[in-house]
Amino acid sequence: MIRLELNTLDDTKTLGLCLSEIVSPGDIILLSGDLGAGKTTLTRFLAQGLGIDEREVTSPTFNIIHEYLHGEIPLIHTDLYRLGEKADILDTGMEEYLDGDYLLVVEWADFLSEPLSDDYLEIHLTIEDSMRIAKMDFKGQSWIKRVKGMENCLEKTGRVIG
Ligand SMILES: Nc1ncnc2c1ncn2[C@@H]1O[C@H](COP(=O)(O)OP(=O)(O)O)[C@@H](O)[C@H]1O
Numbered sequence: 001m002i003r004l005e006l007n008t009l010d011d012t013k014t015l016g017l018c019l020s021e022i023v024s025p026g027d028i029i030l031l032s033g034d035l036g037a038g039k040t041t042l043t044r045f046l047a048q049g050l051g052i053d054e055r056e057v058t059s060p061t062f063n064i065i066h067e068y069l070h071g072e073i074p075l076i077h078t079d080l081y082r083l084g085e086k087a088d089i090l091d092t093g094m095e096e097y098l099d100g101d102y103l104l105v106v107e108w109a110d111f112l113s114e115p116l117s118d119d120y121l122e123i124h125l126t127i128e129d130s131m132r133i134a135k136m137d138f139k140g141q142s143w144i145k146r147v148k149g150m151e152n153c154l155e156k157t158g159r160v161i162g
Pocket residue numbers: 006007008009010011012033034035036037038039040041042059107132
């Protein structure tokens with residue numbers, strides 16, 4: 001688990017760019033946290049790190065799935081909010097992106113009735129006493145191996161971890 005303060009947009013940008021350095025095709029990143037916590041913003045900076053114009057990246061709340069296929073890794077950005085709690089994966093249209101070719105970023109992933117995989121990075125974003133906090137949980141062998149890489153990237157920029 002890595003805990004990080006994201007007090008400015010620049011901090012969120014750092015996190016997004018560091019994420020872009022450690023992701024590979026087939027990865028799943030689950031984003032949770034209230035409306036306005038910064039899930040779409042973080043995805044935008046991750047996309048930027050992959051060479052996608054971040055201004056193109058908008059909230060997929062209404063379309064549920066947005067595809068950005070021209071970056072270093074094809075990015076699929078989904079938002080399950082509109083499906084409500086206990087969303088069935090078959091209703092999301094996400095299964096076709098689970099074949100290992102895509103990076104899948106899921107907002108409101110906690111709405112899924114069943115886990116997508118046992119290998120994923122979960123990032124929980126909260127605003128506590130007007131401070132933004134990101135808590136990153138690395139699940140599964142492939143993600144656990146990347147904790148150090150993430151810490152190194154964040155430390156290079158002087159972010160406070162812990
Ligand atoms: N670290 C941050 N510092 C300041 N403002 C932020 C930060 N992260 C996000 N925001 C702002 O919060 C608002 C909501 O963010 P958004 O990413 O749409 O949240 P979510 O997708 O979780 O609903 C946006 O106006 C965004 O610019």
